[in-house]
Amino acid sequence: MPWSTKELADLAGTSLRAVRHYESLGLLPSPPRRANGYKQYRIEHLVRLLRIRRLTGLGFPLDQVAIALDSPDESGTALVRLEEELSESITRLERTRDEVREILRLGITPDLPPELAPLAEAGEPVHGMRDLGIVVTHVLGPGILASLGSDFDGHPNPLDTELSRLPADAEADRRERLANDLIAALTRAPRESPVLASLERTLGASSREAIASAVDRLLNNAQVDVLRRVSAALQRDTQ
C-alpha cells in the first residue's frame, strides 16, 4: 500500500533525486521506514510533492516554495515579482533570438557585431581592420560605423576594403589618393562629423587609450598614416 521513493516520484512525474532533494531541504517530511530502512510514503507525501512541483513549475525557487507551502494565500508579492522576472527573461531572450535569426539570415559570423560582418567578408587574412572595428564599435557603440559614412548595408565600401588591404609599404601617392577619397566620401555623408566630435569629447581617458592602442597595434604604418590624414581633415572641417 505505501509507496517507495521511486514509486512516489513516478506518481508525481518527477525524479528519484528530486524527491530526495526536497526531503533533504525539509520541504517534504521524512516518511516512516520499514525495518530494513526502506522509506514508506503515503498520500500526504504525494499531495505535498504535487504542491511542490506545481510551485517549482511556475518558476518559484525552492526557498520561496517553502514559504508558499505554509502560507499559500500570502504569496501575492512573490507572484508579482515572479511575473516581472518572467517578462524580463522573455524580452531578453526574444532580443537575442532575433539577433541570432538575423545572423543566420545574413549568413555572417556570430563573433562580431553584425555591422562589422561585411568587413570580415572583405579580406580574409587582414584581421587588423576587423579587430579595430571590434574595439571601436564596443567603445563608441554600434552605429558608429554608419555615422562614419561607411554604407555597411550588405556590401563593404570599396574604400574600406582598400584601406584594410593596404600593405605596410604602400607608396606615398597611393596613401594620399586613398586618404583624399575617404575624406571626400566622409564629407559627402551629412551626419557623421558632429557625431564623432561629440563622442570624442565625452570619451573617458581609458576609452581613448583603448582606441589609440588598437589603432597603433592593429594597423600597419600605411593604414595609420591614411587614417591620420583623414582625421586631421575632418577635424579642420568641424571647427
Next chain:
Amino acid sequence: MPWSTKELADLAGTSLRAVRHYESLGLLPSPPRRANGYKQYRIEHLVRLLRIRRLTGLGFPLDQVAIALDSPDESGTALVRLEEELSESITRLERTRDEVREILRLGITPDLPPELAPLAEAGEPVHGMRDLGIVVTHVLGPGILASLGSDFDGHPNPLDTELSRLPADAEADRRERLANDLIAALTRAPRESPVLASLERTLGASSREAIASAVDRLLNNAQVDVLRRVSAALQRDTQ
C-alpha cells in the same frame, strides 16, 4: 600602456572574475607579467575578450565559444541549435507567465491547479477535498473536474461545498439526500460519464491505487459513503 585585469574587465564591460574564468579555461591567453607577478593585457586580449563576450551574450555555452572563436565561419549548425533552444525557452516561459498572470487575475493560491482554486475558497479547514482534488487532477489530468459536472467557473458548486464540509458523523438521510442531488447533477451534465468510464479503463494500476488511497485517507467516512453511492449510480448508468 598595458592593462591590469580590472582595467581589461572594465573596458570590456565585464567582471574581474569572468576574465580570470575565461583565462583558466584557455579561452583567453595568459598575458605576460611584470616582475611582481601583475598581469599585463594588451589590445589582442581586449579583442579576444570582446569576441568571447559577444558569443556568450548570444547564449553560446563556453565550450561552444571555444570552438566558434577558432572557426567562426563554421558555427552554422550551432547557431541553428541555439535558435531552437531560444525559441523553446521563450514559449515555455510565456506559458508559465500567462499562468502566473491568470493566478494573479483570479486572486487564487498558486500551489493548486487553477481549476481547484474555487474549491480551496469554499471551506477553510477542510483540506481533504482539496488534497483529493490535487491527486485526482494530477492523475486524471486537468479538465477532469469539468467533466465531472462541477461548474468551476468562478464559484464552487454548492453541492461540492456541502460534500467537502460533510462531517464524519453525518446522519444517514443527509448522506442519501446529498448523494441523490449529486447523481442528479452529474446525470444532467451531458458529457461526463463516458469520459470518466474510459479514463478508468485506461488507468494504470498505480494510478488507480493512488486515487483509491487518496479517497480512503483524505476523506471521512460520510464523504466516502456519499461518493460510493454516486459512483455506483453512475456505473449503472453507463452500462
Next chain:
DNA sequence: TTGCTCCTCACGTCACGTGAGGTGGC
C-alpha cells in the same frame, strides 16, 4: 546465486560570485 531495488555519501554541472589570506605600489 543472479538481477533488481533500495539506501547513503559525495562529487559534478554551469558560469562565474565571494570571501580568505597574503603581497606589492604609492
Next chain:
DNA sequence: TTGCTCCTCACGTCACGTGAGGTGGC
C-alpha cells in the same frame, strides 16, 4: 604606516544528475 590593488586558492550558488559502494528482496 595606511589604504588601495593585485595575486592565488578554494568554497558557494542552484536544483538537482550521476556514479560509487554496499545491502535487502525474490
